[in-house]
Amino acid sequence: MVLRWRLGLVVLCLLLSESALSAKIEELRLWRAPDHTRLVFDLSEPADHTLLELKNPDRLVIDIKKAEWGSTPDLELDGTPIKGVRTAVRNDRDIRVVLDLKSQVKPRSFALKATDTKKDRLVIDLVDPAAPPKVVARKVDNSEKRDIIVAIDAGHGGEDPGAIGPGKIQEKKVVLAIAAELRQLFEDAKGYQPVMIRTGDYYVSLSGRRKLARDAQADVFISIHADAFTNPQANGASVYALSLRGASSTAARYLAQRENAADLVGGVTLSDKDDVLASVLTDLSMTSTLDRSLQMGSSVLAEMGNVARLHKDHVEQAAFAVLKSPDIPSILVETGFISNPTEARRLNNSAYRRKMANAIFAGVSDHFYAQPPPGTYVAWSKEQGQQTYTIARGDTLSGIAQKFKVSVESLRSHNNINGSRILVGQTLVIPRS
Helix, strand or coil: CCCHHHHHHHHHHHHHHHHCCCEEEEEEEEEEECCCEEEEEEEEECCEEEEEEEECCCEEEEEEEEEECCCCCCCCCCCEEEEEEEEEECCECCCCEEEEEECCCEEEEEEEECCCCEEEEEEEEEEEECCCCCCCCCCEEEEEEEEEEEEECCCCCCCCCEEEEECEEHHHHHHHHHHHHHCCCCCCCCEEEEEEEECCCCCCCHHHHHHHHHHHCCCCCEEEEEECCHHHHHCCCEEEEECCCCCCCCCHHHHHHHHHHHHHHHCCCCCCCCCCCHHHHCCCHHHHHHHHHHHHHHHHHHHCCCCCCEEECEEEEECCCHHHCCCCCCCEEEEECCHHHHHHHHHCCHHHHHHHHHHHHHHHHHHHHHHHCCCCCHHHHHCCCCEEEEECCCCHHHHHHHHCCCCHHHHHHHCCCCCCCCCCCCCCECCCC
């Protein structure tokens, strides 16, 4: 009798142990990026998995070992290569997920360990067939007057919402809206060509953002964010440049650490370390790039001070991974503290976001008119001795034209303006009368 009881206890312990080893799939999420589709399994604990590609018809089989479903997946598949998702229990203890595909893809997978904000995850990427590399050519009027290319980077995205403010306002949505406003301003300004690093709700790795800017042959890289801190009273907008020697303040160090950890939250494998980074940072060109970054940052910060309270009255520096391009002046703009209830309300307002975008645009354009890259339209217009005027509150296009004794039409033509809409802080080129 005692023997039976002991055997029963052993069996029960084994069953309990087996059950404890099961990972619960708590959620299955999907994101669509320009070149791939990402599925993310949120797990209660790590789990092994295998992938199997099958043809005729095309499908991908994902087996997750010793797992169970916490809830039935419900995915929006429009715009993805996935036709349908089927699930089943295999071998009484594994979960099988079958993706029926509309087209061929190249699958890749990796596991991410739990972080402070995320649980263990299994990431499956379905990479689209390789397309010819998209290179943004520098648009020119002629060989002497090319556009200044501005890379605009909206931080976070996809499964990485960034900071979360009161009312669950998400940083990723706020900064994408500001980035879109900024893109339109540069699109409308003569002599500039904007390039969006992130065009939708998906995540781009920190090194990937730098690469996209370099592929676009960008003259400047602007990364837009909304700050957060443990104290909801913290407030103010900021501008940051890269530091190679350490952060300029405790807050700058805290922010850089949080932003540099974004790849872990965004679901990016860190196995492909940037081997050339250390040598790149020692390049002498970095010194010149940093100087230009600081100068541009100061110009942007001055304009932002007309819209928002500043957290610091000078450009701060910290080791932001996203700013580590040796040849592209790069700044990171914190548009306010989304963790502060007052600033969160402002950032959630489209009119305020437009004002912030106007300030960033005015700062960058003022910097480039003062120090234009050679061979650009802005450099050419400066060499012609053309005057400039920065629009102040209360100005009108007709009033400016009258002041400088030029026609409204020539003012529009020289500044690529449609209609009569002008923006406070915008710099106009005044044609010769």
